[in-house]
Amino acid sequence: MNKRSVAFIEPAGTQANVFENYMRFPLMGPLYLGTILHNAGHTVRIYCENIIGEKIDPFDIKADVYCISALTVSANRGRLLAQEIKRIYPDATIIFGGIHASLCPETFEGVADHIIYGEAESIIVDLIEGRITDKIVRGIAVHDMNDLPSVNYSLLEGMEAVTTVPIMTSRGCPFDCNFCTVTKIFGKRFRMQSPERIMKEIRHAMRFFRTRWFFFYDDNFTANRKRVREFCDLLIESELDINWTTQVRSDIADDPELLQLMEAAGCRIFFIGFESIDNDTLAAMHKSQTRNDIEKAIATIRRRGISIHGMFIFGEDHDTPESMQATVDFAIRHHIDTVQFMILTPFPGTQYYESIVAQNRLIHKRWDYYNAMFPVFRPATMSPSTLQRETLRAYERFYSLGRLTIDTLRLLIDIFVDALTWNFGRVFTYSFNDIFIKGASHFIIGKYARSYEPYLKFLQRIEEKNVIDEGLLTGEGGGIGVRRRNRS
Ligand code: B12
Ligand code: SF4
Known part of the structure; x- marks a missing residue:
């Protein structure tokens, strides 16, 4: 051949x-x-x-x-x-x-x-x-994740632009959230690489990148806690001294010792799908977690000094403009470090998509808008344009300049007081990264708020006339005038 x-x-x-x-x-x-x-x-x-x-x-x-x-x-x-x-x-x-x-x-x-x-x-x-x-x-699901080859990152064009090394050590998720496509592709059986194999992957990746930041893409990194415990022990023993981020569920709070070990092994940020603070919404999503679990998770993780990137979803049938803004209040009150407020999106193949189509609530199938930032279905308790506007308002409130200033001042005061009292105990909890991300998010959100106006106008038109003007949406996404990032 x-x-x-x-x-x-x-x-x-x-x-x-x-x-x-x-x-x-x-x-x-x-x-x-x-x-x-x-x-x-x-x-x-x-x-x-x-x-x-x-x-x-x-x-x-x-x-x-x-x-x-x-x-x-x-x-x-x-x-x-x-x-x-x-x-x-x-x-x-x-x-x-x-x-x-x-x-x-x-x-x-x-x-x-x-x-x-x-x-x-x-x-x-x-x-x-x-x-x-x-x-x-x-295709055929990989049976043993240890059989996968070590990734050759040099095949990637422009790999110099990658500042955090991506690694994925498991596939599949035992849960079955109704909006999620993970189980549809990778199944419910959790398949994982051994702790020794993860170490090999890290060492292998370090030959390609200069950065010491890693992102374990795993959908639920701690689904098998014994594996994570052994991995952290190996990582600490190795003295590789890397920083890492990963995705976990709220149930990680049940194991404070594991949290402590992960922090000691260099875990700096958790991405957590909180989705909602309303128990009815969580139940409707089949999320298998409650508001109580979320509050416990935030408190326990914060005590361990790991930052939280909380991901919330807006637009489920129980959501209202008030519950959305209550979510922002919750995130601020509980000192969640950074957030993502995503608009519920019916991805083809999910249970949620089937139910929205069956109820004739899908607005369009222009896939360009299926990035969890645009309402593409009709919510139950508010208009799609209200959902869009309230999501932007939520972002603007969370990443407001006022809050950014207060957080920066707070950090500077901590550093000043610690320096005066010769206290180095919490030096590792100073989070310049969070301030940087919040600052960047503030400016990015301001920029994108303006570029969403054409989609808002599109939504208002279909709300007034109750028809979709196909001329307003084009396949490539230029039609309703939402600006693309300049790529050329
Ligand atoms: C890492 C990640 C990200 C990263 C970067 C992703 C990227 N480059 O797009 C970040 C954090 C930026 C991100 C952002 C988003 N993400 Co994301 N992300 C993931 C995650 C966790 C891992 C992706 C991965 O590497 N998977 C592992 C590899 C092995 O799987 P794979 O690439 O699909 O490849 C396998 C097969 O699909 C197939 N295959 C793949 N390509 C090809 C090509 C050929 C020719 C062949 C033959 C086979 C083949 O073979 C591969 C090996 O078995 C997935 C969840 C998941 N488990 O996949 C969500 C996931 C992909 N994200 C999702 C979403 C919705 C988003 C966002 C829209 C919203 C958000 N969450 O912020 C944005 C959009 C990003 C964009 N591209 O515009 C959804 C996508 C759903 C969908 N129907 O499109 C997923 C599946 C999560 C979910 N809960 O449903 N994401
Ligand atoms: S949202 Fe997370 S917990 Fe739920 S099925 Fe998807 S990967 Fe699993």
Whole structure:
């Protein structure tokens, strides 16, 4: 078999996304699949538009096979790229995979030679070498996560822009939140790498990057606590001295000793999906957590000096403008370090999507707007434009200049008092990073608040007329005038 040149493309969403400006992270799928193909002797490059910081031009990328990995928000851009590639290189093979291809393959009908559902490590070589010829192919879940190769990060174009090393040590989640696509792709069985293997991954990654910040992408890093305990022991013993961030659930508060160990091993920030402070909303989402669990988690984690990035979702049927602003009050009162207020988004393939479609509440299927920042369905207790406005107001309140000033002053006073009293005990809890993120978020939110106006106008029009003016929305996202980041 001739060796082939393969280009992986991770398109960016075409709409403004508050966080993409300083969160330059690649998906791990292209990195794993690219590494496997590279190890099999094929020539591989991976192009992630979010990392490169601009739109890629297919004229600049010549390959035998184009593998496009799209989320829902980047599906239209992926489709458009495929059309351009086919026009420029009619003999090239185009393969779509990833979350959106798995959950909504019809999006890529007519532009894909192959569409792959689910995990593709065990089929990618056969696919590229032509032993699999079916148009629709079902991948096979990786059975043992320790069998995966170590990621070759140098395949990633523009990897110098990555300031935090991405690593994913597990797949699957035993929970079943109704809005989430994770279990639809990776299943409910939690599969994980061993503590020794995670250490090997860290050492391996350190050969590619100078930074000592790592982000463990795992959806629920502490689902198996014994593993995390052993990993932290190994990390402390190794004296590698890295800082890391990961995603956990509120139930981590049940194990304060583990928290202490994680902090000692360099864990600095937790990303936690709190989703809501209302128990009825949490129950409707099948979140398997209560407001009490959230409060306990915040208090316990704060005591251990780990920062919290709290993620909330607005727009569930029990939500009102008042409950949304009460969530902001809650986040401020409980000193959550940074927050994300996402608008509930019915992603195809989820239980939530099915129920919204069945109730005829979906406004449109322009995937560019499915980035949890635009209402794409009709909420139960308020208009879509109210949901949009109240979400922006929530952000503006949380990241207000007044709060930023107070937090900065508080930190400076702590440092001053500690220096005077010769107290070094809490030096490691000073969080310059939080102040920086809050400051950046304040400016980014101000900028994006202005760019959401066209979508708000679109929502108001459909609310007045009760019809969708298709002319206002275009597939590539320029139609309603929401500004894109300048990529060219
Ligand atoms: C890391 C991460 C992020 C990072 C960076 C992601 C990025 N570059 O887009 C950050 C924090 C910035 C982020 C942001 C967002 N994220 Co996010 N994120 C993740 C997370 C936790 C891990 C992604 C990952 O690497 N997975 C592991 C790898 C191995 O999986 P994979 O890339 O899908 O690849 C496998 C298969 O899909 C397949 N495959 C993939 N590509 C291809 C291509 C070909 C050709 C083939 C054959 C096969 C194939 O094979 C691979 C190996 O088995 C996932 C959850 C998850 N478990 O995946 C959510 C997830 C992808 N995010 C999600 C969402 C909604 C978002 C946001 C819109 C909102 C938000 N949460 O802020 C933004 C949008 C970002 C954007 N691109 O515009 C959703 C996407 C849902 C959807 N239907 O699109 C997910 C699935 C979480 C969820 N709860 O549902 N995210
Ligand atoms: S939201 Fe988190 S806990 Fe819920 S199913 Fe998805 S990954 Fe699991």
